[in-house]
Amino acid sequence: MNTSLNNSDRYCPFSKEPCHRICIYANILENISLGLIAFDTEEKTVIFQNKTAINMFQTITPKDYKALSATLFPEKMENIQTGDIPSPKTLRYGGRLLGYSIYTVSNRYLWILISDITDKARLESIAEAANMMNNIGYIFFGIRHEISNPLNSLKMALSVLQKNINQYSSTDILEFLDRAQIDISRMEYLLKSLKSLNMFEKLHICNVDLPSFMRKFFSLVKNDFEKRNIKIKTIFSPEVKYARIDPGTLQQVMLNIMINAYDALKDSERPEIVVTMKKGE
Structure with a gap:
C-alpha cells in the first residue's frame, strides 16, 4: 500500500529523484537486521545505507563513500567484475566480526550485504576448543594408563632387587637393571607424547x-x-x-x-x- 508523504524533502534511497510516495520495499530494507549498503561507482556515492549498516559502522559518517569503500574494499573496487560470484568476506571492526558479500548489480552499482557474525564465530571457537579438550582427554587417559604399567613394573623390580641384593649374582642384578631401563624408556616416550x-x-x-x-x-x-x-x-x-x-x-x-x-x-x-x-x- 502506498501513502503520500507529508515531507516533500524525502528522496528515494535508490535514486536522486524526490519520492512523493512511501516505498514499502525501501522501508523494509531500512529496518531489517541485515546491513545493506549500495554504492554508485560512477558518481562515487553511497545511494543507500540502512540503519543496521549505520550502527555497524558508528565511527564512519553515514553514506561516506570514501571511508566505507576503503573499509569494505581493501583491494581496489575497480577489480570487482560484473557477474562475479559473491564470495563471503570477513572484517573486524569496532571489536566485532562482520561477514559480508558483494553483489554486482551492473557495471555501475554494487550491493553489500553485511551480518554481525561475532557470536557465531565465538560459538564455533568454543566448539573447536571443546573438541580439542576431548582429544587431549583421550590421550591423557591413555598415557595415564600406560605410565602406570611400567611404573608398577619398575617399583616391583626395584623392591625385589632391594630385598635380595645380597643373594643375587651380578648377572641377576644386571637383568633387573636392564628391565628397569626398558620401563624408564617407555615412560620417557610417554612424557614426550605429552610435550x-x-x-x-x-x-x-x-x-x-x-x-x-x-x-x-x-x-x-x-x-x-x-x-x-x-x-x-x-x-x-x-x-x-x-x-x-x-x-x-x-x-x-x-x-x-x-x-x-x-x-x-x-x-x-x-x-x-x-x-x-x-x-x-
Whole structure:
C-alpha cells in the first residue's frame, strides 16, 4: 500500500529523484537486521545505507563513500567484475566480526550485504576448543594408563632387587637393571607424547620409523577402544619403513583420525577400524 508523504524533502534511497510516495520495499530494507549498503561507482556515492549498516559502522559518517569503500574494499573496487560470484568476506571492526558479500548489480552499482557474525564465530571457537579438550582427554587417559604399567613394573623390580641384593649374582642384578631401563624408556616416550600437545612446540622434522611409531601410538589408545569393543586392525606393508615428518604432528593427526572413527562407530554392531600403511606410487 502506498501513502503520500507529508515531507516533500524525502528522496528515494535508490535514486536522486524526490519520492512523493512511501516505498514499502525501501522501508523494509531500512529496518531489517541485515546491513545493506549500495554504492554508485560512477558518481562515487553511497545511494543507500540502512540503519543496521549505520550502527555497524558508528565511527564512519553515514553514506561516506570514501571511508566505507576503503573499509569494505581493501583491494581496489575497480577489480570487482560484473557477474562475479559473491564470495563471503570477513572484517573486524569496532571489536566485532562482520561477514559480508558483494553483489554486482551492473557495471555501475554494487550491493553489500553485511551480518554481525561475532557470536557465531565465538560459538564455533568454543566448539573447536571443546573438541580439542576431548582429544587431549583421550590421550591423557591413555598415557595415564600406560605410565602406570611400567611404573608398577619398575617399583616391583626395584623392591625385589632391594630385598635380595645380597643373594643375587651380578648377572641377576644386571637383568633387573636392564628391565628397569626398558620401563624408564617407555615412560620417557610417554612424557614426550605429552610435550607434543604443545601448540607452540617447534617442528622437528626427522626420519621416523613408521611401524615402530604406529605400534607405540596404538598402545596409547587401545584401552578406550577395547572398552567399546572396537577392534583395531593394522596392515603395514613391509616396503614402508621411514618417513621424514614431525613425530608430534603425526601423533596429533592420528589422534584426530582415531577419535573421529571412534565417534563414527558409535551405533555399529561390529565396530572395526582398519589402518593400512603402504608406499605411495
